Amino acid sequence: MFSPIERIKENGRTKLSDVSENIRETTENILNSLERTVNELLDRHPKRESDIRNIQQLLLLKGERDLRYWMKKRQDNGEKFLKEFSISAEFFQRKFFELMALLEEVPQDGSVLDIACGTGDIAILAAMRGQKTIGIELNPSQIRMGKFYAQKLGIEVDLRVGNLLEGDLPAADHWVAKHPCAKGIALPDEILKRWESVDSAHTLTCMTCCQGKAQDSFPGYSGIDANEWKHLCRVSDWTNNSDEMKRFDGQVAMDKIDAFRVGFLREQGLSAEVKKVEGTIKGNMICCSRR
Numbered sequence: 399m400f401s402p403i404e405r406i407k408e409n410g411r412t413k414l415s416d417v418s419e420n421i422r423e424t425t426e427n428i429l430n431s432l433e434r435t436v437n438e439l440l441d442r443h444p445k446r447e448s449d450i451r452n453i454q455q456l457l458l459l460k461g462e463r464d465l466r467y468w469m470k471k472r473q474d475n476g477e478k479f480l481k482e483f484s485i486s487a488e489f490f491q492r493k494f495f496e497l498m499a500l501l502e503e504v505p506q507d508g509s510v511l512d513i514a515c516g517t518g519d520i521a522i523l524a525a526m527r528g529q530k531t532i533g534i535e536l537n538p539s540q541i542r543m544g545k546f547y548a549q550k551l552g553i554e555v556d557l558r559v560g561n562l563l564e565g566d567l568p569a570a571d572h573w574v575a576k577h578p579c580a581k582g583i584a585l586p587d588e589i590l591k592r593w594e595s596v597d598s599a600h601t602l603t604c605m606t607c608c609q610g611k612a613q614d615s616f617p618g619y620s621g622i623d624a625n626e627w628k629h630l631c632r633v634s635d636w637t638n639n640s641d642e643m644k645r646f647d648g649q650v651a652m653d654k655i656d657a658f659r660v661g662f663l664r665e666q667g668l669s670a671e672v673k674k675v676e677g678t679i680k681g682n683m684i685c686c687s688r689r
């Protein structure tokens with residue numbers, strides 16, 4: 399019986415580098431960089447070896463599957479995929495840091511709910527730790543893909559299609575949301591407000607992202623009005639800008655938005671703070687717990 403990493407690695411190479419001759423050099427560079435990231439993290443955090451190995455497996459699996467899927471769909475030799483999706487060594491490194499930081503915040507005891515889970519990265523990684531996990535996501539194709547990854551990794555995880563705005567969310571000790579966003583709805587704010595009202599959920603970790611799509615959805619926090627909120631949301635989109643100064647302004651806007659969120663939770667008597675994941679573009683985490 400092969401372990402997942404052995405299934406991904408064959409003859410000492412991962413399948414990612416075997417996908418296409420045309421992009422062999424790029425994929426080899428990405429893989430070498432990923433290996434270096436893993437080794438550096440293992441040196442710095444020896445006690446987190448299993449999280450580090452699990453993230454490595456998941457990223458390799460997703461990278462390979464996404465590459466094959468898009469190449470087939472677009473009759474691409476891989477170059478378009480790498481360019482359009484900005485897939486690079488830095489991309490994988492950023493993903494790695496985000497996932498490491500989020501997992502560090504999620505207590506290892508108790509169940510986990512991954513909200514707006516996409517393909518269920520956090521649900522899958524928490525399940526790989528042995529935790530009972532549920533992921534909820536609006537888009538059925540994301541859930542299908544997440545189930546495929548879980549099956550490839552040989553783990554049990556409950557990934558469900560669902561709308562987090564409707565009905566009760568499945569019960570869990572720890573709620574996590576990574577980059578929740580939607581057009582016209584301030585999704586992180588909806589999640590914070592729901593968590594605040596559910597006593598059985600002990601912690602919430604929400605990694606936020608730019609809010610331009612939700613600029614008209616003012617959550618009504620005190621100390622700011624709808625116009626100012628809209629402005630901050632617009633500017634927060636600059637976190638993707640190629641201009642360094644604009645990126646900086648985008649980050650400042652995101653910091654302000656997140657400060658209002660934390661302020662709201664603290665007003666309810668809850669413990670909340672913003673933590674930053676260095677080396678990432680959208681790495682603000684709102685970390686909350688019930689005192």
Ligand SMILES: C[S@@+](CC[C@H](N)C(=O)[O-])C[C@H]1O[C@@H](n2cnc3c(N)ncnc32)[C@H](O)[C@@H]1O
Pocket residue numbers: 513514515516517518519534535536537540560561562563575576577578579580585
């Ligand atoms: C930027 S993606 C992040 C996905 C995933 N958490 C990740 O980090 O890879 C935002 C996700 O929120 C989902 N979403 C948007 N509105 C939702 C809703 N009302 N209920 C559940 N999921 C929703 C989208 O379908 C999308 O997959």
